[in-house]
Amino acid sequence: MKKLIRFGIPxxxxxxxxxxxxYNNQSQKKSTxxxxxxxxxxxxxxxxxxxxxxxxxxxxxxxxxxQLRGKPVFINIWNSWCPPCKAEMPDVVKEYDKYKDKIQxxxxxxxxxxxxxxxxxxxINRFHVxxxxxxxxxxxxxxxxxxxxxxxxxxxxxxxxxVARITGAMDVPTMEANFQxxxx
Numbered sequence: 001m002k003k004l005i006r007f008g009i010p011x012x013x014x015x016x017x018x019x020x021x022x023y024n025n026q027s028q029k030k031s032t033x034x035x036x037x038x039x040x041x042x043x044x045x046x047x048x049x050x051x052x053x054x055x056x057x058x059x060x061x062x063x064x065x066x067q068l069r070g071k072p073v074f075i076n077i078w079n080s081w082c083p084p085c086k087a088e089m090p091d092v093v094k095e096y097d098k099y100k101d102k103i104q105x106x107x108x109x110x111x112x113x114x115x116x117x118x119x120x121x122x123x124i125n126r127f128h129v130x131x132x133x134x135x136x137x138x139x140x141x142x143x144x145x146x147x148x149x150x151x152x153x154x155x156x157x158x159x160x161x162x163v164a165r166i167t168g169a170m171d172v173p174t175m176e177a178n179f180q181x182x183x184x
Contacts, residue, residue, distance in 0.1 A: 044145040046165050050156045053141045055108065055134035058120060063134055066160065068104055072182035073156040077108045077136075077147055079115045080123035084169035085151045089127040095175050096131050102183050105131035110150060112139035155182055 042049040050073075054064040065073070076092055078085035096105045107129060109120040117135065124133055136142055145152070148167065155164040155178045164178045 046162050049160050050162050051144050058133045069160045072103045072158050074103050074105050075154040077152040079113050079150050080119035082150045088169040091172050099179050107133040110142045111135050111137045
């Protein structure tokens with residue numbers, strides 16, 4: 001019995017891990033195959049077509065990423081409790097004021113990541129965020145985009161391709177360099 005416990009549990013854990021990896025790879029491959037556009041597969045990584053999603057803004061309007069093509073898009077994924085999110089948001093707001101005529105800005109609140117709609121509203125008011133905030137209330141976009149830390153920022157060109165993906169707070173020179181990539 002001790003041998004069964006000693007060897008059986010690690011083997012069971014290993015089996016579950018392998019099964020999870022296989023499932024994730026199959027799901028990602030299926031997602032990629034379904035969303036190929038003009039020969040560019042869809043993955044939440046640089047040089048790939050940004051996976052499509054539909055979310056509601058905090059005021060209830062529906063936004064679908066695919067419908068934003070034709071103009072560059074900047075997405076900042078955050079939580080209201082996140083210190084690096086709080087640190088970078090004043091600069092993101094300033095950059096929005098500078099680039100709002102050339103780049104579409106969207107925030108995404110990962111509401112299922114220990115956050116709340118009330119917390120998101122407080123964050124938006126506190127930092128004077130005037131660009132639309134989308135609410136990932138069921139966590140699907142967080143999973144779809146494989147978000148492992150916040151803030152995560154996506155710089156998406158007018159064709160829908162991710163040109164930069166940055167996890168962690170950005171400084172202004174990093175933002176500027178990536179916004180310039182989008183408007184060239």
